[in-house]
Amino acid sequence: MYQINILIVEDEEKLRKLIKKYLFLEGFHVHEASNGIEALKIFDTETIDLVVLDVMMPFKNGYEVSKEIRKTSQVPIIMLTARSAEDDKLQGFDVGIDDYVTKPFSTRELMARIKALLKRTNVTSTNEKMQFGVLSIDTGARRILVDGEDMTFSPKEYDCLMYFVDNANQALSREQILNRVWGFDYFGDDRTVDTVIKRLRKKMGVEGDRIQTVRGVGYRFEV
Amino acid sequence: MYQINILIVEDEEKLRKLIKKYLFLEGFHVHEASNGIEALKIFDTETIDLVVLDVMMPFKNGYEVSKEIRKTSQVPIIMLTARSAEDDKLQGFDVGIDDYVTKPFSTRELMARIKALLKRTNVTSTNEKMQFGVLSIDTGARRILVDGEDMTFSPKEYDCLMYFVDNANQALSREQILNRVWGFDYFGDDRTVDTVIKRLRKKMGVEGDRIQTVRGVGYRFEV
DNA sequence: AATTATTGTGACAAAATTATGACGAATTTC
DNA sequence: GAAATTCGTCATAATTTTGTCACAATAATT
Known part of the structure; x- marks a missing residue:
């Protein structure tokens, strides 16, 4: 039973650091990536229990990243999306997204969603x-x-x-x-x-x- | 013992294929129908253990289909509904729906509902x-x-x-x-x-x- | 009891399936 | 950017499966 590993993929540094801080306070081990390429690299080398993924990013957007991840893993993914359009969501489910948080969001909401998703997917610990x-x-x-x-x-x-x-x-x-x-x-x-x-x-x-x-x-x- | 047979009735091909993939991964045998007429035809010729049914469909909507099915069978039915209005649900229970999933939903959620319903209705799996x-x-x-x-x-x-x-x-x-x-x-x-x-x-x-x-x-x- | 029909069984070769080593392209690492 | 690693494909070898046949055994019928 060890720390749960969460990967944040968000290009906007300020927001990333903020999320990181809150996750850290909740007792999670946090990995950061500022773009899709980096995210996939980390995902391949580290054991990640949940991914928080921004849609809008340079190089590789959130959909592409989640598509890649889904090729090898069923890790829970939460998408951060600025738009709240319905077709956005549908597109997301196609690539295997588990939940959405629409910007702007409160850290409280994001934390709640993360915890709920972890619970739903029975992630307890990974260091087995x-x-x-x-x-x-x-x-x-x-x-x-x-x-x-x-x-x-x-x-x-x-x-x-x-x-x-x-x-x-x-x-x-x-x-x-x-x-x-x-x-x-x-x-x-x-x-x-x-x-x-x-x-x-x-x-x-x-x-x-x-x-x-x-x-x-x-x-x-x-x- | 045979695989559990699930019939998906959904006109939107992309979504149907997506659900099919996930069901397949869970070890189910999947039948597809893109409209109500087709669904009833398949239901009559194949042995179906559970039906996933979209409400909004051309020709025959979900309610009509489930009404037809209920004339001859008590097979568990899960309805996919875009609206979450209460009266929708009420109408559904009238025609013998067993459970609901409101769009947009995560595949994970749908899988969980399906498994729960199968368990509830004592459909035994292949792992006998x-x-x-x-x-x-x-x-x-x-x-x-x-x-x-x-x-x-x-x-x-x-x-x-x-x-x-x-x-x-x-x-x-x-x-x-x-x-x-x-x-x-x-x-x-x-x-x-x-x-x-x-x-x-x-x-x-x-x-x-x-x-x-x-x-x-x-x-x-x-x- | 003899005859006939049907089933049991061992052997065998063809067919199908799986194991494995080698190779080169693609990717990663250093 | 060179070296190492990974990975899919292919050819070939090894193994298993499977259908058929011939004949033995058994049951039914006359």
Whole structure:
């Protein structure tokens, strides 16, 4: 049980710092990004539990950023939007936004929305440590140990393993895996999954055969 | 056991596809209709476990559709409504709506409502665990244990057993089995079934003779 | 009891599916 | 901007599945 990590993506520094301050006071661990590119970089390297995302930003706007994020993650996202037009909202839901706050807003309102969303999505803490035989997974640090040794798993490998872990003992079809790990809009070969599985098994060493192949379907991670 | 079948009735294609994606990710089997007429047609021909119904639609609006459905079925219905007016809701409950989601909504919310409604109405999911003597079937894991030991069933064997289990104590003709497990477009020998039965019985061990042969017809799985 | 019809079963080869190593383009890291 | 890493695709190998057949076994019928 540790601190909850929140990423604020907002180009206007003053506003960003203000939100940060309030979030900090509420006990959250805050990461900042002033544009979309930076946001995605942070999101990939840090463990983020919730994203506060401004729509209007240079380089990559909020919709694009959330679209990117949704390719790999179901992290709750709150959008800050200046306009309150209905079509704005609809567009937002298309890219997987969970909630909206329309500018100008009170910090009180934003805090309430964030807390509500966290509650709704059952985010409690992220620093989970899991153990499967000699395989230890530290989601907080995004680190995996095999037999005590630090193994570097590539993003795809890591995400895939996480999906398996989250759905332990469930037969998962290649399509399901593709959709979750690669995203809806991936149009590659089914067999790509096989290759990642191959690499996963190898890196997992003796625990490699926790990943069982389910013929005619896909794979299953056994605990 | 089969997947849960959900029918989405929504004229706005983008939104419909979006909902479909999320439902698919949750493991549901999704049917789509873009208007009321189409919806009723699908409802009559397919087995539907839950309906997501938009109020505002061309040809036949949501109320009319649900009224039609309620003439023959108590299937759970969730209404998507743009307005949040109270009288709207009242009108809905009159025609037998089970729950409401007001637009705009987050996919997360809709998923939560659907799951809650399925639970409330006791629609069982695919993750069933069944027990027949020393034979345990875990459909989620697509795994079969015989006397505690993990037996790998080939796709045909598994599908065949599932068909038997779903139609326990019923005599099933070879033709029925072929149609269901192999598909309508299979043109092989009737006796192919015999071979799969042979293999099934063997793998099922002591529970093998739950599969009784019905001379002149086919087979029957006894519970 | 003999005959006929139907089902059980082992063997086998074709077909289908999955595993794996290699390669190069794309991306990231330093 | 060079080096390293990641990742999708492909070709090939390895493995599993599956349909068919021949013949054995069993049940029904005459």
